[in-house]
Amino acid sequence: MGIVKIADDLHEEARRASAVMCRSINAQAEYWMKIGMLAEANPTLPFTEIVRRQLAEAQVGPAREAA
Numbered sequence: 001m002g003i004v005k006i007a008d009d010l011h012e013e014a015r016r017a018s019a020v021m022c023r024s025i026n027a028q029a030e031y032w033m034k035i036g037m038l039a040e041a042n043p044t045l046p047f048t049e050i051v052r053r054q055l056a057e058a059q060v061g062p063a064r065e066a067a
Helices: 008-021 025-041 047-066
Strands: none
Touching: 008 025, 025 047
């Protein structure tokens, strides 16, 4: 685990979003980073498709790895 320095205003946005989404501030920042990385890697996919694929992968993930 490392330390990431972010601007105060971005930290405040993460704090507000984390309260709404019932996540810790760290979990909210991690979620944004993951979605951002996936969006950069898949620039033609809309946000809803990225999330749909992540949900599908989470549901089948361990079973697929075992196969």
